[in-house]
Amino acid sequence: MIHKTSSELQHFVPVKPTKEPVEFVSLRTIDLGRYGEGPVARAELAEEIRLAMTTQGFFNLINHGLSEEEITRQVDIGHHVFSNTPREEKEKLQAPILEEGSYHGFKLRGHWRAGPAARDKVENFNVYRDMTLREQPSTLLPFQAEVQEFIDHTHKEILFKLLHLFALSLKLDDEQFFVKAHSYDKHDETWLRYMEYYDEFSDEEKKSTKGLWLGGHQDLTSLSLLFSQPMASLQVRDYDNNSEWKYVRHIPGAMIVNAGEVMLWWTGNYYKAAIHRVHEPPQDQKGHNRCSVFYFCLPNDDVVINTLLDQSPVLREAGVEMAHKPEDAPTSKEWCNGRIKITGQNAVWDKMNPDDRVMVEKVGKLEAMSPPEQTRRRRTKACAECRQQKLRCDAQINHPDRCSRCRRMDLTCVMSDAYKRTKRLSRVEMQREIQRLESRLSSNSPQGSAARSPEAPTNQAVPVDISPSPAQEPSPRVVQGTMPEYHELRESTPQGVSLDGLVVPPDTINTLFSLYFARCSPCLPILEVTSPEQSYEESPFLFWTIVYVASRQFEDDTLMPQLVTRVVDLAFKAISSWPSFRRAAIRTIQGLLLLSAWPVPVDTRGKDISQVFSCTALQLAIRNGFHISRNGQEFSRTVLEHAKDESVNCARLWAYCTIISQSINLGDGLPPLVYLDSFDYNRMNQNFWPSLDPRLKLHLKLHKVQTDAVREIAQSGFIGHCSADETKTLNTFIYLYDERLLALIDRPLNEHEKVAFDSVRLHIQVFRFFGNSESIEKPGFVRLFSFACDVLEDLDQLEAPHGFVVHGPLFNNWIITLAAFTILRLLRSELRQYLDYRRGERAYFMAIDLFRKMSVDHNDLQARGIVIMAQLWTSQNIFRQTDGTTDGLCLRIRSRLAAGVVFDCFWWWRAEFQGQPNPYADLTGEISGNRMSHGVLDMPGASSMFDQTLAAPLVEDRSINAGFTADMIPDWDWATSLEVPFDTCISDSLL
Incomplete structure (x- = not known):
């Protein structure tokens, strides 16, 4: 710390940060x-x-x-x-x-x-x-x-x-x-x-x-x-x-x-x-x-x-x-x-x-120049290879011979005034090119349709089998980086820890706990670091939930499928027991939040029960008084010991309950739930607010602005069809809430915080699609395009060193989809001439690559999302109106809040690739199940980087059948298809 002197000093008054729509460079x-x-x-x-x-x-x-x-x-x-x-x-x-x-x-x-x-x-x-x-x-x-x-x-x-x-x-x-x-x-x-x-x-x-x-x-x-x-x-x-x-x-x-x-x-x-x-x-x-x-x-x-x-x-x-x-x-x-x-x-x-x-x-x-004798320098030409790498070149000196670099590296040396630099292929693009070539090889092989092991010869088919043999034991995975070390878990059986007949060796348990606290927990720090033995003694449900979450990215991919049904059954047993002790309630809430953030893999959203778990965790927290910044004694029939000491931890847990529950709701296009808690009372805030982690404080502030914006926009009637005047008012709302977000930033953000900030900002800006298409604000949509690219670039950058997407919570899935479809819509609109097409294309395929990394099963939502996004990118009919024009700004689904931008794209996909009847024919005209013969929009470089035929190899690479059934993207009313005994597991007071 720099020690101040006591001398008087004239203070410089800086300007306030600009509110003008200037373009900022994106720096690392x-x-x-x-x-x-x-x-x-x-x-x-x-x-x-x-x-x-x-x-x-x-x-x-x-x-x-x-x-x-x-x-x-x-x-x-x-x-x-x-x-x-x-x-x-x-x-x-x-x-x-x-x-x-x-x-x-x-x-x-x-x-x-x-x-x-x-x-x-x-x-x-x-x-x-x-x-x-x-x-x-x-x-x-x-x-x-x-x-x-x-x-x-x-x-x-x-x-x-x-x-x-x-x-x-x-x-x-x-x-x-x-x-x-x-x-x-x-x-x-x-x-x-x-x-x-x-x-x-x-x-x-x-x-x-x-x-x-x-x-x-x-x-x-x-x-x-x-x-x-x-x-x-x-x-x-x-x-x-x-x-x-x-x-x-x-x-x-x-x-x-x-x-x-x-x-x-x-x-x-x-x-x-x-x-x-x-x-x-x-x-x-x-x-x-x-x-x-x-x-x-x-x-x-x-x-x-x-x-x-x-x-x-x-x-x-x-x-x-x-x-x-x-x-x-x-x-x-x-x-x-x-x-x-x-x-x-x-x-x-x-x-x-x-x-x-x-x-x-x-x-x-x-x-080689003296300023007095020469005041203007002739530009030296470089060969194409050196210009591509931005390196010095002596081609003009050695002409007609090759430059020294091309001679040394045995390259073709060409000097051309018409040459323009092209950016290097990204990792995503190179992977897609490899997949395209592999698919061509497999199509010429008698067994080309079988899944291939990266280690196996290309002419040998390797069957996919996720069911282990009875004698097979999950092997521990070596995890890179620094991890917590634990004492060896005391064995519950001679072979290891058992859950409904599934025995997991102690060394595997220790490895999974290390993996969770080193990779998953930093992305969503709900739990404090604990040993497997202590966790098992306090709550078997929480213990097995940690094991399940870590097993999603475990080297032995046979373990996670065996844990899924067992952990879900354990969760419903924990809910039905309705824990009456405060400590047991805390562990149950933590386990439910983990299952909400890392839900079990399903092939349709109709089977996703993360909302059940998140809402149950929220209600259980309210029942125990976690939403009030007191000691919880008023919510208990017995005297609570150490209640004051736990008040901060309970406040943290309540914060994660609201953030996770609201994030899942908003991702499903449902209105945010409103609860009156101590975060609304400034005087009560003083009891625990200073003790909260700065990152959690920022998330709470962002969450508050996000839910306020969604609620205000929805209640003001902007989600219906807006007039020109209403569109101006809507844009004003968006601008004001964006300013509220910017006002929250009083310190440099780390990478995780920047992703959260950019995601909330994108969510609010997406409501521009609800305005009147004849009164669009071009600069606003250009900023929206930039925000969408920022989110995907931030996630891609954060993924490389930290595995944030691979190991992070799955409600990142929602913001990735929203950003990708926002880019797709804007590039298929009249605004495309004002946008950086190359950047949008790269960001869109970053989203596909992120889904590929998030996928833990060959047929889960992320794996299917890869196919949907690839097929929509190559679609010639998406957003085609009855008059033959293509307008990505036209939004048909308007009652699902910002998620309507996503669901509308899903209906375009259903109509074209699954042959489902189009419920919006009055807006867009009938679209047959077959591709129509209209040409794709004339977008600059539309096929220069990504071959439009790559949608099919994407499917083959993940062993996914392109001919999905009609329930691939269902109506999202999950409760109607949920196969669990609600009447025996959850009381009416919860629902």
Whole structure:
């Protein structure tokens, strides 16, 4: 923690976050708090950094150890120095930029060029890491010790960790190479910068700058650290689309990290030094200054900068080349001093985009150019292979011979002005291509229809049999990562623990408990870590439920099918016993919530009983007084011991009851249940609210806004057919509730929280489909499309390192389906011309891939969802209206709330692929069971990435018959087809 001084300080008042519909860049978020979790966590962080640096060159950094208050304090110090230091003192302490190539000191306004006829309105004050090396202004002296402590913490506790992770990401032979190159004890040009932008351009200057406060540029550093501030002004240029600039979103308390030219040289342009600029803010933030704090990092003066090919196998595999000839490679001091001298003085406007004001600057022989003799550089052409990889190319020099990289890697070297980069195939796309090829091979084989084992030869059929032999015992699975360790479970029988004749060995039980608490519990932390023996003694029902949940992804896939019916029977026995003791009630509620979040696999939703379990858990919690933040004594006939100590745990359990129950209801298109609980009473909230986990607090707040929005929109009559005026009102409702969501974010979100936030935001925005199609708000639907893609991309990104989707609760299934069908609808509408088709296509097939990972049975809802989504993507008739047009914005099912967007797509699928009568013929016309001959919408690149014939191989790969029966997606009235004795298991008071 940085210790404050007692001196008075002038506070800088920042602007409020913008509410304008600006487009923000989607940056990866690195959680530095995981650095101390061990080598596995650091390896995962390093891989995330590699992905960020090879695609964008920027990322957000959270949990870095500095509080938002400490960052704000530094902003105030900078503003205080700028506002109170006399002009004469600033000139005296002006940095010797042109004389020495050093930034240390003041940079006054007007030093840089902001446009052809304008100078900058930016003021800097830069501080050496060792503040004793330069004279400091009198206004800073009272805070010097505080600033020095801030610098020390940033360098030693943040920068060193980042540099270590960067070395790990490149797999350097010496993983401390970057740390040693930035030694704290040696001299370099690293500096802390206070920077204030003044919004005081004249009208004539604004015409010259075209809204720019600082032109596009790359930093000269190895790494640059910017402490996030609320003004939307920093913009990043898209690496794949050089003409597209996007704002960087403000995350309170976070840092924005980007690579500079030194890192670019170290990696041979494998890591991107992204071009960025500072643009005037949106309209609602204009008229305010921007005050920021930076930490610019450079290697020690004597470090020679050149590509680390000898140290990094990653760079060698990427085929990069040395940035400089050995004799031309500069030291850090040579590069830094030369680069600083000419920054903003010899700007060359980018020939490709003259309006973007991108500064291209040269330093001596490093670019074989001297600024005084040459002011404009001819663009060097690269061959197609090097352009695809964004690497340096000497094809123009060696022409007509191949470039050196193509010769070394034996590639075809082609130079073409018409060539355009294509993005690399994602893992999903490559898997689908493999499946397509495998299906072709199997179709030519006499036994091609049989399921194949990945280990078996391709010409040998392997039968699928999920029933084990009597002597077969489930074998434990080796789980990667850190897991809790338990003492060996005491055996209930000589062979192991038994449930209705099913015997599970103790070592398997221990492995399953480890798997649950290491993989499943972090996704939905209902339970505290406990041993199998203790769990069995307290509640056999909860014990076996934990075993069942973990067995869903267990290596021995014969165990889970044997547990399903046994655990469901055990659940109904627990319900029918109606536990009267508080401790027993808690364990029963926990078990029911687990079965609600991880329901047993079924082939139709009519057989899903997760609503029964979640509502029963909710009612049982109310009966025991968990909804009231007292000690529960008023709900008991006997004296409760330790009731006050359990009040917080009961409050947590009640919170999960409401969240899970409402999530299941909303996913089924049912209205949220309303209960009056202590979360509605501020005075009672004080009893337990401070004790709740921050993640749970956020989920409760999100849940509150979500249910309020759904209830308000439904009660206002917007779910019917809206007029144009009603559509405007509906859009206002959506906007207001979206603002309520944004107002909840007072700290950086981790990956799990971001998924929850984006999911709730998408759910509310989906109600735009209920508006009048003739009064659509195009920007709103464009944002909706972006939100849907964000959700699927977040889930896909979270799945890779953490297995969030595989091991997480199954009500993620609902949001994945909603996001995918939202994308499908918008891409099949008149708005498609405003949307990023490629991104939507990738996100849609991410959803299919996520379903494939979630599926635990060859015929469960996720497996069937794969087929439905693939067939709808290739459908030529979906959303076709009676007049022959295709309109994905037309929503026919309007009484199922946001889920109507999903159910409507299911009815389109039933009509086309199952031949069911169309109940909405008056809206869309009759649709036959066969495909109609109308063409698909003319969408850009509709078949360039995904072969439309891939729907069938998807079915074969999962051994699913495409000719499903009519109950594949039933009417969702599960109670009518439930085959359980309700009259003997559940009392009337529950239903």
